Amino acid sequence: MLESKKIIGLMSGTSCDSIDAALCEVMPDLSCKLISGINYKYPEHIRAKLFQIFKGDSSVKDLCQMNFAVGECFANACQILISEFGKPDLISSHGQTIYHYPFDEKLDDLSLKSTMQIGESSVIARKTGCMTVSNFREADVAAGGDGAPLVCxxxxxxxxxxxxxxxxxxxxxxxxxxxxxxxxxxxxxxxxxxxxxxxxxxxxxxxxxxxxxxxxxxxxxxxxxxxxxxxxxxxxxxxxxxxxxxxxxxxxxxxxxxxxxxxxxxxxxxxxxxxxxxxxxxxxxxxxxxxxxxxxxxxxxxxxxxxxxxxxxxxxxxxxxxGISNNYKEAMAFAVLGYCTYYNIPNNLPSCTGANKRVVMGKLTNC
Ligand SMILES: Nc1ncnc2c1ncn2[C@@H]1O[C@H](COP(=O)(O)OP(=O)(O)O)[C@@H](O)[C@H]1O
Ligand SMILES: [Mg+2]
The missing domain is CATH 3.30.420.40 (ATPase, nucleotide binding domain)
Incomplete structure (x- = not known):
């Protein structure tokens, strides 16, 4: 039986302008009501490090550290909503894309098509005490898709x-x-x-x-x-x-x-x-x-x-x-995608991503 769930959707896009956190109520018909939202700015040096990664001026060490640091930022954004509204049933995080490679290139006959979003879900789950869904795009890429666009x-x-x-x-x-x-x-x-x-x-x-x-x-x-x-x-x-x-x-x-x-x-x-x-x-x-x-x-x-x-x-x-906020639309969409992950409902659209199959995207991390 599907039930409505309180979910914090988390999104930070290519602009890296802010982590958009939207506390929503997601209904079984996949409609979604925004309860409250915040645009949480990355701390200055973290944002600068992210741009360094985008430029390709970073080491594996930077990447490893930033996965956890960004996870902490996402958790901090949630904490602001949690302190006012209490814990949601679920957090659903898109993460921060640091590389997206939707090309059919091969090496030794192995596909190099790939995508990477950081913001470690274990950190979010631990810091907030909430079950967290993350890493949506990978499942679509594994099914032959581009891993985007998902909001369709x-x-x-x-x-x-x-x-x-x-x-x-x-x-x-x-x-x-x-x-x-x-x-x-x-x-x-x-x-x-x-x-x-x-x-x-x-x-x-x-x-x-x-x-x-x-x-x-x-x-x-x-x-x-x-x-x-x-x-x-x-x-x-x-x-x-x-x-x-x-x-x-x-x-x-x-x-x-x-x-x-x-x-x-x-x-x-x-x-x-x-x-x-x-x-x-x-x-x-x-x-x-x-x-x-x-x-x-x-x-x-x-x-x-x-x-x-x-x-x-x-x-x-x-x-x-x-009646949908321009600002929180994508974060709300990820709340809905996370709802689907939780209930095992396929949530990619192959006509949009080019995947060969409808799949359930997102990984669940318990707190
Ligand atoms: N009031 C505004 N006027 C003009 N541009 C704006 C305004 N608010 C946001 N933007 C533009 O939108 C971008 C952020 O849009 P957003 O939907 O968050 O993108 P992303 O998903 O890439 O983070 C900003 O970098 C800025 O260019
Ligand atoms: Mg943004």
Whole structure:
């Protein structure tokens, strides 16, 4: 018998901006109510170490240590909610992706397709005293999938057919809810904007799109950026920091306009235009509305560009219009995925990940 469960969903995405912790009540029909959430910032030096890992400037020792340290950060985020609301039935942690390699490469005939999320679940379970689900993506990769995108499973339950659910985090990904729901990463989200805000303004991101709104889109640079192979590749496809790396961005900047605000405006237009183009190229079912979530939903200029590039008949909304927090949507989704793990309900969608089988993703760690 399935029962509703109180679950803390934990998510930290490619932006590494914060650990999003969402205390939810997950119902047997897989609907989910947010009780409370927090955005817990990584301590400064831990975040710096993570970026060092992303850059490839780290040792196995760093990785080993960070797995436990990040686990402790995730546990600390939970503790804040637990001190106010008491212990949940379960914690469900996505972890922090440090590498994602969804390519069919082989060595000695062995597959090198792989993914790695850190934030040791034993540390979370021990520190909080709660059973913890973690390591979702591996089971999908082991079944031949890309291990991403995973939130499609939840979007398929939460939204009606004809909805394109568009997440704009560091990377952007869409779920097209239809008879056979599918999804893929459309490409960059905020990753290039954040990098350039840091480089030119020493700021972590373009708050509300204010800088982009002061700049002018450089059409020739935009055209050039739109020519990247990734945008032409057929789904299923996923991407990450490994592809849109500092090296990639620095190369792109060699052809950029002079004024930093024009760079930010053009990169903001790039995210919006690649999303609209991906729909045109790869989505053949009718789209009635686009529902945006993730941090990009708060970038007003991004939303303006999206409105500009999308055909007029498609409605543009955000998750808030459906009573779902843009901020906690993904953490809530992981609460639902963890609920499924607990009850042994298959929680991947092969039409999204390319897996050859429906499997139960996630590993249970007792406290
Ligand atoms: N108010 C805001 N205005 C503009 N951009 C924002 C705002 N809030 C968040 N963002 C952007 O969203 C990013 C975080 O989005 P998020 O959905 O958490 O992505 P991820 O899953 O990659 O962590 C930030 O790095 C920033 O670029
Ligand atoms: Mg985030």
């Amino acid at each position: 499973f939840v979007d398929d339950r939460w939204f009606k057919k004809g909805t394109a659910v568009q997440n704009i985090g560091g990377i952007s990904n869409v779920t097209m809810v239809c008879d056979e729901t599918f999804g893929f990463d459309t490409g960059v989200g905020n990753i290039m904007i954040d990098y350039c805000m840091n480089k030119f303004y020493s700021k972590p991101y373009d708050k509300n799109g204010e800088t982009a709104s002061k700049g002018k889109v450089c059409e020739s640079w935009l055209d050039c950026l739109m020519q990247d192979d990734y945008y032409f590749k057929n789904p299923p496809k996923t991407t990450g920091r490994e592809y849109f790396s500092p090296n990639y961005i620095e190369n792109a900047l060699k052809f950029a306009p002079e004024k930093p605000e024009d760079i930010i405006a053009t990169l903001t237009a790039l995210t919006a235009k690649t999303i609209a183009t991906a729909y045109e190229r790869f989505i053949t079912v009718p789209i009635n509305e686009v529902v945006v979530g993730g941090g990009g939903a708060y970038n007003l200029q991004m939303m303006k560009f999206l409105r500009h590039y999308l055909p007029n008949h498609i409605e543009l909304k955000t998750h808030e219009d459906y």
